[in-house]
Amino acid sequence: MKAINPFQTVEYISPEYFCDRDAELQQIINSIDNQRNLTIVSQRRLGKTALIKHSFHHLKKRKDLSLHYFDIYATQNLAEFINVLSSSLIGYFESKPEKVLGQLIKLLGQFRPKLSFDELSGTPSVELSLQTVAETEQSLAAIFDYLSKQKQRVVIAIDEFQQITNYPEKNVEALLRTHIQMNDNVTMIYSGSNRRMLVSLFNDYARPFYQSTGFLFLDKIDPEKYKAFISKHFKKGGRKISDEALNFILDWAQVHTYYVQEICNRLYANGLSNIDVTEAKGVVLSILDERTPLYQVYKNILTVSQYALLMAIAMETSIEKPNASAFLTKYKLGAASSVIRSLESLETKDLILFENKQYALTDVFLMRWLQRQWKV
Ligand SMILES: Nc1ncnc2c1ncn2[C@@H]1O[C@H](COP(=O)(O)OP(=O)(O)O)[C@@H](O)[C@H]1O
Ligand SMILES: [Mg+2]
Incomplete structure (x- = not known):
């Protein structure tokens, strides 16, 4: 049988490749x-x-x-x-x-x-x-x-x-x-x-x-269980991943299943026998580079204020009150009423979601990409 990457990003295969x-x-x-x-x-x-x-x-x-x-x-x-x-x-x-x-x-x-x-x-x-x-x-x-x-x-x-x-x-x-x-x-x-x-x-x-x-x-997978799952599969493949690298990945991908899987899939595909934070960082950067053409499009399809708001929420990771004056001033977002309108439209476009009383981006990679675009 052909060897498969233990970190699947599309289909369910079997309990072996399924964490917790x-x-x-x-x-x-x-x-x-x-x-x-x-x-x-x-x-x-x-x-x-x-x-x-x-x-x-x-x-x-x-x-x-x-x-x-x-x-x-x-x-x-x-x-x-x-x-x-x-x-x-x-x-x-x-x-x-x-x-x-x-x-x-x-x-x-x-x-x-x-x-x-x-x-x-x-x-x-x-x-x-x-x-x-x-x-x-x-x-x-x-x-x-x-x-x-x-x-x-x-x-x-x-x-x-x-x-x-x-x-x-x-x-x-x-x-x-x-x-x-x-x-x-x-x-x-x-x-x-x-x-x-x-x-x-x-x-x-x-x-x-x-x-x-x-x-x-359904909540996020328990980080400790996820770490054990990832390191077990690297070990099985004859590689070793450091604790720092694991912590970096889970933190960077916010323990969000698909994003963690995608990063681990690429890291595994690299075939390196020793993986540390440097390798993990290399992989996440290459993912963001690859997606740049996709993500750049948002600047054209969103209005200036929608884009500014998306960027501001990305910078904060998540925000409880996007119409609070401190937030509006910090990111020069203009009037609260227009921010509310932009918020609704970003939500309709499925770019942000409201959960646990916070607004956040739905796409973790897009959030990280925007954070890198930020220039004061
Ligand atoms: N517990 C898990 N362990 C490993 N991979 C998982 C697990 N749950 C989901 N995945 C993988 O994460 C990705 C997203 O999961 P999916 O079931 O499509 O999410 P949803 O249906 O909530 O949008 C898929 O590639 C899936 O195979
Ligand atoms: Mg689904």
Whole structure:
């Protein structure tokens, strides 16, 4: 087998390359075993998707469960949602006796399904022709009805769930909730990034969704566990990484999973047998250099005041009150009212987020890049 870099930055591979999250794994398994729906929330790139894959990896031998994962990030409306859902079900049942796949296709037959296979991977996908609201709702009902009749318990993980708040249909949440509540054979795992998702779930005055799911707020990985994980893998590869280098990496990347993984992946790829802070610094600089063309674009696409505010927040790492006069004066940001407007627009563009009562940049590398651009 080809040697793989132990620090993955794209896909989940196996528990071997996955650091900690033991308590979270237990929480997910416990939810599934006790038929409670669960919503996993964290800012981007902290490890929600990998955690779902990790828990499915642990559960895949369980004969009493059928596990389905799908990502709705790219869907624009309920019909597309249903297509992705049907495709993931068909993909799963495809490996089962043909009878099962046949049943599902028959069931969706009235919605004129077009079945196709990905040229490269052979993964099947289905597209239903859903022309009216009634048809859309009927197809969803048909799918859940089908799932309720399965012998195995069905677990459905919907990743990037906040996307449903962008659908033109306003009743998607209620619709899903109804089917899910009526269907005691299906356990749902929703996953999504912070604010917008929570707002969409909590804004409902009756909070029915809130009552129908438990929550897992995913935090950063414990730094000590992360350090042990990193040094173990370097050691396995016959290298040594110093404590200072580990501390530097975790601090510089703010223990944010994806950024730590990316740095370690590059450091590992260097093939050096002894890694100290100098090597770690070299790697982070090369990452920032590589991204410079991407990051320079912000100066053109943002207004002068938005860019100035982004830079100011980057310089502070995070800020509780961006309209406080000390902050405005320090970075010459002008009137508080215009800063509030810029803040909203940076948030809409997903460049900053508000969490733990602080505003901060969503992209740690961009934050570090801006800090290096700062000239008084
Ligand atoms: N516990 C972990 N140990 C090692 N790598 C992880 C861990 N959690 C996530 N990753 C890696 O970090 C990156 C970001 O994780 P991802 O699950 O895509 O985040 P999210 O879904 O929250 O945006 C991925 O490359 C993933 O493989
Ligand atoms: Mg994800």
